[in-house]
Amino acid sequence: MALRVAIVEDDPRWRANLELLLGETEGLECVGSYPSGEAAVADLPRRRPQVVLMDINLPKMSGVECTRQLRALLPEVQIVMLTVYDDSDRIFQALQMGANGYLLKRASADEILQAIQDVHRGGAPMSAYIARKVVQSFQQPTPSAPPEEVLSKRESEVLGYVSRGYSDKEVAEALGLTPATVRSYLKTIYSKLHVHSRTQAIAKTGK
Numbered sequence: 746m747a748l749r750v751a752i753v754e755d756d757p758r759w760r761a762n763l764e765l766l767l768g769e770t771e772g773l774e775c776v777g778s779y780p781s782g783e784a785a786v787a788d789l790p791r792r793r794p795q796v797v798l799m800d801i802n803l804p805k806m807s808g809v810e811c812t813r814q815l816r817a818l819l820p821e822v823q824i825v826m827l828t829v830y831d832d833s834d835r836i837f838q839a840l841q842m843g844a845n846g847y848l849l850k851r852a853s854a855d856e857i858l859q860a861i862q863d864v865h866r867g868g869a870p871m872s873a874y875i876a877r878k879v880v881q882s883f884q885q886p887t888p889s890a891p892p893e894e895v896l897s898k899r900e901s902e903v904l905g906y907v908s909r910g911y912s913d914k915e916v917a918e919a920l921g922l923t924p925a926t927v928r929s930y931l932k933t934i935y936s937k938l939h940v941h942s943r944t945q946a947i948a949k950t951g952k
Contacts, residue, residue, distance in 0.1 A: 782811030816843030
């Protein structure tokens with residue numbers, strides 16, 4: 746039986762190219778193609794795809810949130826993120842929400858097809874650059890003092906809100922700061938903890 750694959754991609758040209766790629770590949774079947782996360786969440790449960798190719802930068806509902814909801818609705822589905830973004834925050838947010846692989850959109854057609862097969866077999870396909878990012882996240886030096894002693898009271902407050910999913914704007918409103926000040930605090934937090942992203946800072950402090 747053909748491997749059932751779905752696409753969630755708001756760029757019509759990218760979506761059409763992926764549809765064509767799947768349609769021309771023996772052993773694969775495109776069972777759904779959606780321009781938004783909302784449409785995918787509403788329809789995919791009845792399509793029962795085995796693999797989903799997911800754009801991370803979707804309008805309204807992000808690819809990260811769509812991944813989270815699909816993971817709850819379809820626990821067995823394998824999700825590969827396809828994105829032009831390569832920053833650590835997006836990488837780890839997607840992986841935390843249940844993504845199984847992460848490829849940059851500059852990946853070749855052969856790399857995408859190989860990723861579909863790999864993830865279906867239980868692998869975790871990643872572009873070399875992404876894999877390096879993940880490895881580097883586990884190689885960061887730790888501060889000599891416990892995190893709670895490294896950070897100031899206000900920095901700990903900022904990180905506490907961030908760990909609960911607050912955006913920079915929401916943290917600013919909660920603490921009576923400006924978003925720019927919140928971003929400045931985050932840069933200081935990253936520097937003190939020797940990390941490069943919100944996810945790493947939260948993991949380092951156990952927030």
